[in-house]
Amino acid sequence: MINTIQNQTFNKILQTIQDTRQKALKQVNSVLMELYWDIGKYISTKTIKENWGKGVVHELAIFIKTQDPSIKGFSDKNLWRMKQFYETYQNNEKLSALLRELSWTNNLLILSSSKSDEEREFYLLLAVKSRYSSRELERQIKSGIFKRTMLGNEKLSSVVKGLPQDTTNIFRDSYALEFLDLPSPHKENDLQKALIGSLKDFILELGVGFAFIGEEHRLQVGNEDFYVDLLFYHRHLNCLVAFELKVGKFKPSHLGQLEFYLEALDRDVKTKEENPSIGVLLCREKNDEVVEYALSRSLSPTVVAEYETKLIPKKILQQKLNELYERFEKND
Secondary structure (H helix, E strand, C coil): CCCCHHHHHHHHHHHHHHHHHHHHHHHHHHHHHHHHHHHHHHHHHHHHHCCCCCCHEEEEEHHHHHHHCCCCCCCCHHHHHHHHHHHHHHHCCCHHHHCCCCCCHHHHHHHHCCCCCHHHHHHHHHHHHHCCHHHHHHHHHHHHHHHHHHHHHHHHCCHHHHCCCCCCCCCCCEEECHHHCCCCCHHHHHHHHHHHHHHHHHHHHHCCEEEEEEEEEEEEECCEEHHHHHHEEEECCCCCEEEEEEEEECCCCCCHHHHHHHHHHHHHHCCCCCCCEEEEEEEEEECHHHHHHHHHCCCCCCCEEECCCCCHHHHHHHHHHHHHHHHHHHCC
């Protein structure tokens, strides 16, 4: 029977094995990405200097397979992708350094789905920080998280932007909760229970850094009890984040309750080392102009966001982003 001391020793050895294995896998992946980069560079150079086309690359793929059948992953399509891989990032040292940290599958997902260097950088950083599997990354891309985050950045109130912590790319304009399979219509209690029941998926949707504290978190003020729907802590922002859930359309009156919760959290819960608490009012629908008016006089760091029960088409998200940029240009 293993005693406590032996158990601690064995755990250290196990952790060392796991860490070393992870390090080895990471090094192998980095070498593979370097290989694909070099092959892509070679083919790219040949297409320019010697007019290589898809026919030559097809012959190259057959040659590799014939000469060494044990070598996998070098079909003509994959070789052409390596060329695209190199050409996309060759002039961007910042992004090319990140490529080595991701699998080939994740690199291809980002390469095929992104339209700009800004979008590619966003997804590369997101995948590296979150250590997403291919399935998780694909879901984030399909949900249009880049555009939802850019919209979120643009619509942050001046109070949130003025916080000591950097809130860039933390909050979304809308949150995709298609994994909840909510009935229509549904109540706030249904939404809260569903989020708790799918907490792992919800935290993945929220993004890196969110840690769950509790539901119906009790605040006592003047011998009266009040309850925050969902309370999180954000490691990078170093602050509490309170979520208030509304299944209807946003109303300015909703802000008063959340502002009260933030005041109570800052006075009675947060520590001296922590930054001011942030509130997120998550509602089923919102009018951006009404939200802007409501937040313009608010002194509390509050984010108003929608939740969607189905994935939003990327075209609609792009249209929203374009409309927002046009509005800012007119105001300028």
